[in-house]
Amino acid sequence: MRLVLLGPPGAGKGTQSSRLAGELKAVHLSSGDILRAERKSQTDLGKLAQGYMDAGSLVPDDLILRMMIGRISGPDASGGFVLDGFPRTIPQAKGLDERLAKLGHPIDRVVNIEADDAVVARRLTGRWSCPKDGRVFHESYSPPKRKGVCDLCGTALVRRKDDEPQVVSQRLTTYHAETRPLVEYYRGRGVLTSIDGNAEIDDVYARIVAACRGNG
Numbered sequence: 001m002r003l004v005l006l007g008p009p010g011a012g013k014g015t016q017s018s019r020l021a022g023e024l025k026a027v028h029l030s031s032g033d034i035l036r037a038e039r040k041s042q043t044d045l046g047k048l049a050q051g052y053m054d055a056g057s058l059v060p061d062d063l064i065l066r067m068m069i070g071r072i073s074g075p076d077a078s079g080g081f082v083l084d085g086f087p088r089t090i091p092q093a094k095g096l097d098e099r100l101a102k103l104g105h106p107i108d109r110v111v112n113i114e115a116d117d118a119v120v121a122r123r124l125t126g127r128w129s130c131p132k133d134g135r136v137f138h139e140s141y142s143p144p145k146r147k148g149v150c151d152l153c154g155t156a157l158v159r160r161k162d163d164e165p166q167v168v169s170q171r172l173t174t175y176h177a178e179t180r181p182l183v184e185y186y187r188g189r190g191v192l193t194s195i196d197g198n199a200e201i202d203d204v205y206a207r208i209v210a211a212c213r214g215n216g
């Protein structure tokens with residue numbers, strides 16, 4: 001299956017797509033994760049992307065398209081994929097459609113996870129992770145035993161720069177201006193299902209699975 005998960009930052013696209021990809025035996029392709037890896041290795045793309053990411057704005061379309069089309073066209077994605085965080089603009093969606101038309105297999109379904117700004121802002125700004133073992137905590141929903149410290153290794157927890165309140169607010173503004181129009185774009189193509197993402201992770205997952213089976 002070839003799926004796209006749409007939705008605002010903090011809608012749970014990452015968690016849901018990785019679980020879904022595991023179940024469907026498809027590859028999970030997260031543009032945000034790929035960019036963070038590029039940053040970590042300080043590649044040319046990573047260096048270019050970091051300013052945009054830290055400001056909560058989008059990395060230019062041509063860079064993203066080149067990066068993602070490369071992954072989608074690779075052999076590991078030939079059995080199906082779940083796209084998370086891409087496409088994020090109309091030109092990206094059009095570039096993706098063109099490429100998939102050439103490969104001969106279009107997108108099967110786009111699941112739009114709807115979530116209120118206040119809900120996603122709370123999820124993102126409360127998220128803290130351990131720089132050593134990668135464990136993620138949330139100050140309200142899954143707090144560490146000792147405030148600010150990893151339960152497993154005692155390392156001080158850090159917040160992603162783009163989860164700081166001002167940047168989150170900019171990411172949401174960017175979402176509404178640039179990404180939200182994709183809902184109409186995919187609705188027009190007859191592949192969109194919208195689901196309520198304000199609920200618990202397991203409930204949202206069940207709704208996504210139903211949407212993929214065509215019962216959504």
Ligand code: AMP
Pocket residue numbers: 009031032033035052053054056057058059060064084085086087088089092162171
């Ligand atoms: P995410 O983890 O998906 O929220 O992505 C983190 C940041 O990476 C975003 O705020 C953007 O700066 C950048 N980014 C990720 N995916 C894209 C994309 N498809 N187009 C442009 N920028 C992106």
